[in-house]
Amino acid sequence: MDRNLQIDARVQETCFHGRHINPQIFAGLTSADGWTLEQYEARGGYQALKRILLGADGKPPMTPEEVIAEVKASGLRGRGGAGFPTGLKWSFMPRQFPGQKYLVCNSDEGEPGTFKDRDILRYNPHIVIEGMTIAAYAMGISAGYNYIHGEIFRVYERFEEALAQARAAGYLGDRILGTDFSFNLNAHHGFGAYICGEETALLESLEGKKGQPRFKPPFPASFGLYGKPTTINNTETFSAVPWIIRNGGQAFLEAGKPNNGGTKIFSVGGDVERPGNYEVPLGTPFAKLLELAGGVRYGRKLKMVIPGGSSAPVIPGHMMMDLTMDYDAIAKAGSMLGSGAVIVMDETRCPVRSLERLSYFYSHESCGQCTPCREGTGWLYRLVHRIEHGQGRPEDIDELDRVAGNIQGRTICALGDAAAMPVRGFIKHYRDEFVHHVEHKTCLVPTSL
Secondary structure (H helix, E strand, C coil), rough: CHHHHHHHHHEEEECCCCCCCCCCCCCCCCCCCCHHHHHHHHHCCHHHHHHHHCCCCEEEECCCHHHHHHHHHCCCCCCCCCEEEHHHHCCCCCCCCCHHHHHHHEEECCCCCCCCCHHHHCCCHHHHHHHHHHHHHHHCCEEEEEECCCCCCCHHHHHHHHHHHHHCCCCCCCCHHCCCCEEEEEEECCCCHHHHCCCCHHHHHCCCCCCCCCCCCCCCCCCCCEEEEEEEEEEEEEEEHHHHHHHCCHHHHHCCCCCHHHHEEEEEEEEECCCCEEEECCCEEHHHHHCCCCCCHHHCEEEEEEEEEEECEEEEHHHHCEEEEEEEHHHCCCCCCCCEEEEEEECCHHHHHHHHHHHHHHHHHCCCHHHHHHHHHHHHHHHHHHCCCCCCCHHHHHHHHHHHEEEEEEEECHHHHHHHHHHHHHHHHHHHHHHHHHHCCCCCCCCCC
16 A cells, blocks of 8 residues: 555544544544535534524523533533633633633644644534634624644644635624624634743734743733733633533533543554544543553553643553543542543653653753743753663762752743653653663663564
């Protein structure tokens, strides 16, 4: 088979594999041509927006307060990484603010291991548009932007096509569906910098400035885009909203578990037979998720898992097999659900080498604004690089932990924490392998595997 066809087949496999469990966002999606407005409407698309603005089944239109109450009841938490309650965030928006307010979708998906948002935008873009329009109505907002990661330009073009379809059908623009509600949504092409995924750096970039995080407070809800009140949510968060309105917040909550409502898309990658995006209810056992992904590749043993993208601390495989995939269970185990990127590593993987690659990434992507992060991330990388290449000293391991401790909690944004937490996680669980590297100048992982 032609190599390009093989690659394309693997891409198609990312979400069209039919192994989701009770999907909500990917429900009814069976092929790459299901992204159009016609196909989305056939799957029940824009019914939630019509229910809110026009009423349905003998029920009157919903008020903005009722929409926010429904989202609060759903237990929906931010799917971008922080896991903040979405309904609560929406309630922060000042309802009676006299000037312009903004709604922003964070589609700057740059977390290593994460590839869910691009699949949503490419294969189901209208669900994002509908979710954002509902959010705009709930908060009294008339202008919005979707900031799309700079390195997925075809996805950006696809979203622009979907926007044009929605405008032509009367789902976007002035007087939506003949009502007094207007909402204008535009796509914005990002610039490929990881730091622009941080919400205030994203706002700076949207304004045409260098993408560097802002001091908080003030928070975006009071001083955001162009100094105006702004609400920012992740792509997957907005995508969950139409289902909540159609089926009710309580049904969404019951689809997951308490404090962890609904489904979550997990980007499962690394040493698995079937890498891809898997939409499953929150609270699904990790063992089941691993089974959906075909198990560990080549029948090897599971060694370690990073459960929430590269910034989440690693969890040993035997511990991970006893956990469920939800915010609270993963946090209790000392890590984070984060963006939902599940990086699986088998017995052939060396934690020192893995950390070297992660440390290089964070050193490269630091914006340089904060001294602890600017200097510390480079320091971490040089220390790990030294250990990995047989030049480590006994004191280097404690030095790694000390430098990470001096970065964590001392920066404007969370990139410093994201760089420090993997270091501390790897040392905590795999210190013996770091010691072996220092003492024997070689890797503990057998080369014959």
